[in-house]
Amino acid sequence: MKNLIKESVSSLEGYTPGEQPGSKNVIKLNTNENPYPPVPALSDGLSNFDISELRKYPNPVSSKLRNEIADYYNLEVDNVFIGNGSDEILALCTRAFVEDNGSVGYFEPSYSLYPVLTAIRDVEQRPVSLNENFTWVMPENFEASLFYLANPNAPTGMCFDKNQIIEFCGSFPGVVLIDEAYADFASYNCIDLLSKFDNVVICRTFSKSFSLAGIRLGYMLGNEKLISAMIAIKDSYNVNALTQELGYLAFKNIDYMKANVEKIKATRAVLSQELSQLGFEVCKSETNFVWTKSLKVPAKKLYEQLKAKGIFVRYFNDDLIKDYLRITVGTPEEIQRFLEELRVLLKT
């Protein structure tokens, strides 16, 4: 059969999502989901939802939620874009801000979807390697059309130095997308940079702090010209009606999310401390996961042994980071079970 597939797609290695085991009888600490359920107001929202409304197409720009988010951040509605998960937003940016002969920059290691999206768009990839301690020195005169800057970074969980980010945004000629998927768990965010730089956009998700990975919802904040470019190229109805309503209710009840974040931060402190005591190297986490390296047992072996016990953590089969495990912060009970199993494995 003649090759019907575009060349750049034939050679593409797609994104590998974390495992979603079928059984409920496992402890899932591998995909940075929130261990707590979303705000109970969503149950009422679902029961009260008039299903005859589903006959109609949803609001094309998610107006109710968009207004709510704009008000919360003291921005204009034109500064807010709503997406079908932040992954959709990240992908749209490669279409809105990158010419066919343009390029996309990102750090390595960082969110492993960035190179995949760049390859799908079939433009030049300009990765910048982080140092051993996961900080950066930009190559001289570094340029690209778009730079994906995850802060806090994933999978390291660490925040970069804010002054370094500010300096970078001021000198970079293209669009800087600050991916703040985990910013609700961090000690600072970059929202204030929006009023300083026209080339900065900030992307957030409902998947982590709001416990809503299943509804696929994210948003982007930025200069109205960049936002209107995103609106011009998106699918006409990119966010479904149920997601719009549930997202709106979750955002209206933002204090519930903030309380869950505090619980997760407390469990994160316990997990980080216990891992250090067990002889692991632990990066300072500003997220809902901990990035850690065993100084005694290979990470892959630990990952496999834990999996055999029904405990899923994330291991990346990638030379740069193969010595590390990424452990999502679960409930205190889940983390205690994880630590108990780990202690047993380390003794055998």
Ligand SMILES: Cc1ncc(COP(=O)(O)O)c(C=O)c1O
């Ligand atoms: C840095 C980063 N950005 C974005 C996402 C994706 O978020 P969403 O579920 O909104 O597509 C993730 C998910 O793991 C992530 O780690």
